[in-house]
Amino acid sequence: PRPNALSESYWMPFTAARAFREAPMMFVGAEGMHYLESGGRRVLDGMAGLWCVNAGHGHPRITEAIRTAAGQLDFVSSFRMGHPGAFAFAERLTAAAPEGLDHVFFSNSGSEAVDSALKIARAYYRVRGEGGRTKLVGRAKSYHGVGFGGLSVGGIGRHKRDFGPLLPDVYHLPLPYDPARMGFPNGRPAVGADYAESLEALLAVQDPSTVAAVIVEPVTGSGGVYPPPQGYLERLREICTKHGILLIFDEVITGFGRLGTCFASQAFGVTPDLIACAKGLTNGAVPMGATLVSAGIYEAFMAGPPEAVQLFHGYTYSGHPLACAAGLAALEAYEQEGIFANAAAMAEPFAQALHALRDAPHVVDIRTIGILGAIELAPRGGTRGPAVADRCFAAGVLVRAAGDMLVLSPPLILAPAEIDRIAQTIRDALLAEA
Numbered sequence: 001p002r003p004n005a006l007s008e009s010y011w012m013p014f015t016a017a018r019a020f021r022e023a024p025m026m027f028v029g030a031e032g033m034h035y036l037e038s039g040g041r042r043v044l045d046g047m048a049g050l051w052c053v054n055a056g057h058g059h060p061r062i063t064e065a066i067r068t069a070a071g072q073l074d075f076v077s078s079f080r081m082g083h084p085g086a087f088a089f090a091e092r093l094t095a096a097a098p099e100g101l102d103h104v105f106f107s108n109s110g111s112e113a114v115d116s117a118l119k120i121a122r123a124y125y126r127v128r129g130e131g132g133r134t135k136l137v138g139r140a141k142s143y144h145g146v147g148f149g150g151l152s153v154g155g156i157g158r159h160k161r162d163f164g165p166l167l168p169d170v171y172h173l174p175l176p177y178d179p180a181r182m183g184f185p186n187g188r189p190a191v192g193a194d195y196a197e198s199l200e201a202l203l204a205v206q207d208p209s210t211v212a213a214v215i216v217e218p219v220t221g222s223g224g225v226y227p228p229p230q231g232y233l234e235r236l237r238e239i240c241t242k243h244g245i246l247l248i249f250d251e252v253i254t255g256f257g258r259l260g261t262c263f264a265s266q267a268f269g270v271t272p273d274l275i276a277c278a279k280g281l282t283n284g285a286v287p288m289g290a291t292l293v294s295a296g297i298y299e300a301f302m303a304g305p306p307e308a309v310q311l312f313h314g315y316t317y318s319g320h321p322l323a324c325a326a327g328l329a330a331l332e333a334y335e336q337e338g339i340f341a342n343a344a345a346m347a348e349p350f351a352q353a354l355h356a357l358r359d360a361p362h363v364v365d366i367r368t369i370g371i372l373g374a375i376e377l378a379p380r381g382g383t384r385g386p387a388v389a390d391r392c393f394a395a396g397v398l399v400r401a402a403g404d405m406l407v408l409s410p411p412l413i414l415a416p417a418e419i420d421r422i423a424q425t426i427r428d429a430l431l432a433e434a
């Protein structure tokens with residue numbers, strides 16, 4: 001196997017020297033479920049790029065929309081200017097969002113969508129004369145990007161360790177997960193709603209009138225695919241409503257069909273006050289993030305606090321013409337090609353194929369929901385995951401390793417044969433590691 005080709009070092013700057021020393025997997029093209037190597041080999045993409053290419057790679061409709069947009073208007077600022085494509089996309093996006101989230105702030109990534117959500121939440125209370133509400137609550141093992149806001153509310157210690165001091169007045173709830181207690185027969189534990197009481201416990205210590213927002217991923221993604229126990233998100237919603245605290249869902253991974261509905265909040269029947277999304281927003285084809293908010297939050301933010309002229313927030317590239325064109329085409333493709341419905345139909349075969357790996361060597365836990373899966377391997381200092389992923393890659397299947405864990409989120413256009421190939425390739429790789 002290649003030297004740790006799937007390790008986090010891949011994130012480092014693309015200097016030529018580094019990229020070649022680390023021997024990354026190099027792709028020159030992509031189509032549908034596959035990446036293409038320069039030698040012509042096709043690699044089955046078990047990760048949808050990085051949880052983003054939900055309609056498959058190189059989607060003709062999206063590619064064409066980007067091409068057309070690039071020929072029309074290269075750039076226009078979102079500060080007192082705009083273009084029709086941004087409004088058309090905002091309309092389509094909010095129509096697909098849960099009831100009530102009908103305004104959108106565009107940005108360029110998941111990290112920015114999250115930081116925007118956190119800033120908007122605080123500003124909302126400032127405008128309402130509740131400026132004392134500044135505290136933020138995140139959750140253990142959650143990933144909210146690499147900006148200082150997202151990093152601060154995020155719950156993956158090793159990501160944060162070397163960048164402090166981070167935001168003050170941030171608190172974390174525990175991960176609602178205990179394999180011994182819950183088990184994962186169908187991917188979604190029936191018990192564990194009571195983990196939400198940790199929020200009440202926190203609010204018994206931290207005065208609720210000092211807390212602005214609670215942010216959670218509906219399904220913990222990068223931290224290891226932990227589906228929420230039944231009733232847990234509902235209870236978080238209740239507690240936030242009771243104390244007047246805003247609930248933010250980070251749907252950067254779960255948005256755009258991973259759970260068979262456009263947003264996870266629709267799958268779980270729990271509506272947050274704000275949603276941060278990115279990735280599948282444009283099918284990964286152009287960088288973009290979006291923060292969806294209710295009319296009340298939007299109006300407060302736009303009005304600004306009494307003593308200020310106007311709140312300032314926004315990015316140079318907010319609502320970029322290429323991104324809006326890609327996003328609109330992606331939403332049309334998702335809807336017209338029944339891509340979320342396919343995700344819903346494939347969820348059960350996907351779960352069965354992965355859970356069937358329970359008896360394979362080194363496997364200690366398997367978690368699935370929708371078209372998301374994690375296979376936890378017996379710990380070996382973080383080297384087992386990359387070793388197994390490298391074997392899969394050698395066999396032509398791309399899976400992601402995160403320490404001693406394999407993570408799967410293939411494009412939502414997957415078919416049973418591809419599910420079987422992914423599962424069989426992982427089984428063979430685990431057997432070879434024995």
Ligand code: PMP
Binds near residue numbers: 112144145251
């Ligand atoms: N939130 C979640 C839940 C994510 O999974 C990610 C990216 N993996 C982010 C935020 C950050 O997104 P980006 O990398 O586009 O900044």
